[in-house]
Amino acid sequence: MxxxxxxxxxxxxxxxxxxxxxxxxxxxxxxxxxxxxxxxxxxxxxxxxxxxxxxxxxxxxxxxxxxxxxxGWSANRTVYDLKELAAEDLGAVAAKTGDTAFLSIRSGTETVCIDRQAGAYPVKAFTVEVGTRRPLGIGATGVALLAALSPDEAETVLDAVKGSLARFPDAGLRQIREAMQRAQQAGYALSDGLMLKGVRGIAVVIRDGAGRPIAGIGTAAINDRLPPSRISEIVRILRIHANHVEQRIATAESGTGTGSVRRFRAAEGKQTAHKRSK
Missing domain, CATH: 1.10.10.10 (Winged helix-like DNA-binding domain superfamily/Winged helix DNA-binding domain)
Known part of the structure; x- marks a missing residue:
């Protein structure tokens, strides 16, 4: 071939x-x-x-x-299952914010939603289903991942996805570039109507042990739930839990764990016991 x-x-x-x-x-x-x-x-x-x-x-x-x-099952077993590693933290994001929390991974020039958890607020913003693929730059996690790429790679991605943006009338190349630039300056991504009018999303990147952006964790809510005054608190929560997931990824990649949450916790417990015995 x-x-x-x-x-x-x-x-x-x-x-x-x-x-x-x-x-x-x-x-x-x-x-x-x-x-x-x-x-x-x-x-x-x-x-x-x-x-x-x-x-x-x-x-x-x-x-x-x-x-x-x-x-796919074989790959997850031999490396790590990101959905499993991040499940507890994704649930914590949903619980703390009260809004819908999303976990998406990068797949070439697209993002794939691999998990979604709802918060307690009665009005939900289910902007994407688990398994949905979207071009990088669409939605908060897509913007966050695109913004984390090198300038050359980001332009290559934008050139590749421009033909598929017709499905998203409010997200042209200009709007995506502007959102990407704001994300690079702020350190988080804000999607204001790029995916769905009346809905805002916020996301931060999750990196692997080598520092490569591999996923994004974020929340989405109706506009009234995400005024500017609330954004900093949402970002703080997202960064805390993105950092937790990155620590688990690093542990799984180092061989200390296997990607299983149970085994990861066992490794944590051994480390804690070792410290106490000193």
């Missing part, structure tokens, strides 16, 4: 990931990818043989296959 074919196959996999269980028609994949119909059909055939793509019998639509889930 040539490098070009491999890149095209990965691109189709990313598109299919956004289609969920319903999947996409062949013509949809062709139009979205910009590839010819024979090329798309040939790549899909190979991916089907490997179990990474399946075709729904009734609708003839394509979607990700079971092998993709198996590979």
């Amino acid at each position: 040539s490098t070009q074919t491999l890149e095209r196959a990965i691109g189709l996999i990313r598109i299919l990931a956004a289609g969920g269980a319903e999947g996409y028609r062949l013509v949809d994949l062709q139009q979205t990818s910009g590839l010819t119909k024979p090329t798309v059909h040939r790549i899909l055939g190979t991916l089907k043989q490997q179990g990474m793509v399946e075709q729904v019998e009734d609708s003839r639509r394509y979607r990700l296959g079971q092998e993709m889930a198996v590979l």
Whole structure:
């Protein structure tokens, strides 16, 4: 398989990931990818043989296959499960703010929401479902991650996603660049209507042990819940819990833990006991 074919196959996999269980028609994949119909059909055939793509019998639509889930499970077990590591802190953000808390990871030029927890405030801002993929720069976590990239990489991402921004009429390249610049100056991202009018989101970046921005943790609420006077307190809460998650990631990557919250806590307990014994 040539490098070009491999890149095209990965691109189709990313598109299919956004289609969920319903999947996409062949013509949809062709139009979205910009590839010819024979090329798309040939790549899909190979991916089907490997179990990474399946075709729904009734609708003839394509979607990700079971092998993709198996590979994802294997990756999480051998590295760490970020959703599991961050679950307690995401819940704490929702509890402390009273609003909806989100955890999203970076996947190439997109973000993927991997967890969402609701706060106690009765009016919820469910701006995105778990599993939803969006271009980097859309939503607070997308802005935060985009702002954390180098200037060259950020421009490469913006060039790649500009064709998919039509789905977000309030988030053109100019608006995203402005939000990105504000995030770089402030150290946190504010999405004011970029995703949904009347809703504001705030997010900060989560970095791995090497300092690379890999995820974002944030909250979203109706405008009245996020006046300027409240932003600093929300940011403080987000930074505290983003730092907790980063510490857990560092522990998992160092080999002290395996990515399991239970084992991470066991490692913490051993360290505490060791300190007390001194």
